[in-house]
Amino acid sequence: MSAPHPSFRSVATRPRWIGVLVLCIAVAGVFALLGQWQIERAVQQGRGDDRDTESAVPLTSVAEPASTLTSEAGGRMVSFSGSWVAEDFDLLEGRKQDEERGTWLIGRVLVDRADGEPVSLPVALSWFADHDAAEALLADLSPSDGSVDLVGRLMPTEDPAQGDIRDGTSEAMSVAALINQWDEYNDLVYGSYAILDEASAAASGALVDGAEPIVSLRPVTDTQLNWLNVFYAIEWVAFMLFAGYLWYRLVRDAREREVEALEDAEAAAADAGQASGDEQRR
Structure with missing residues (x-):
């Protein structure tokens, strides 16, 4: 068995x-x-991106001079106080808005700090479809004297565009390029720029006929x-x-x-029994 x-x-x-x-x-x-x-x-x-980017926070709470823009600060609405540098208003060409290329009016604000040493911040004020209208405003612009309160969206500095290098024009909002054009620069600058909201741009006199507020959308991530x-x-x-x-x-x-070992053992036992029976019959 x-x-x-x-x-x-x-x-x-x-x-x-x-x-x-x-x-x-x-x-x-x-x-x-x-x-x-x-x-x-x-x-x-x-x-x-689920940050609250639309409620303005103090610029000094999210950015530091001579530092790159952090992901937390990028695209946020910020508030700051400072004075305009009348000699540093300029125009940037080739700025796109609503699928149309135009001109930005830009300037420099010396942002107030608690230690009394102001920090330069480039700002973009308004957009023009007509370059001549932008030049006319640039010639007649009279910024307010003294400290002003402003609100804008903080954006990262841009690299110089091909047109900046090839044609000698100004197209990119490049902090590195702008500081080479500024007068009486004290080596303190934010590594970013701000796009003023409509109220701040209007109070600065940048929304005359032909000028439009610069569209700055809240940051969207993939x-x-x-x-x-x-x-x-x-x-x-x-x-x-x-x-x-x-x-x-x-x-x-x-x-x-x-199972194979058991089957082999059973087969060997059967073979041995058969051999024994054959021997006895002989």
Whole structure:
């Protein structure tokens, strides 16, 4: 009578394979954590800009002189007080607004600080479709004397445009280029510029006939998921499932080896019995 073959369950519940199961579960748990981390990164990188950028905050609370604009400060409405530098108003060509190219009127404000040392801040005041109208305003502009209160959207400095280099014109709002044109510059400047809101531009006399407020939209970020991170997360899930499948295959292979050993033993015993019977008949 042949011995009963071991079942998958009887093999799987042996201490050895229970230990292997615990190890595979631990490995699968690590893979699950890595997959969760990848998903969190994908969602975080795809999250929109939920900052309150439209409520003006003091410029000094979000920006420092001679520092690059941080992601927290970029695109925010800021308030500041300072005095105009009458000699540093200028025009920038090729500025696009509503799919039309025109001219910006720009200037420099010496922003007041608690230590009494003012910091230069480039500002953009208004946009003109007609360049001649912009030149006429530039010639007649009489900014207010003394300190003025202004509000604008803080923007990162721009790199010089091809036209700036090729034609010697001014197109980019480049802080580095502007400081080379300013008079009585004290080496203190913000590494960004502000686009004045309509009220500030109007109070500065920059919205005469032919001038329009510069359209400055709140910053918008790409809200698409990072699909590369999603793909990595799927890979970690596949590895997690493979850890469970590996345990199953190890147990199944162990059972099959035992069954084969039993069958071989039974076959050998049968062959030995047959050989003994043949010998006795002789």
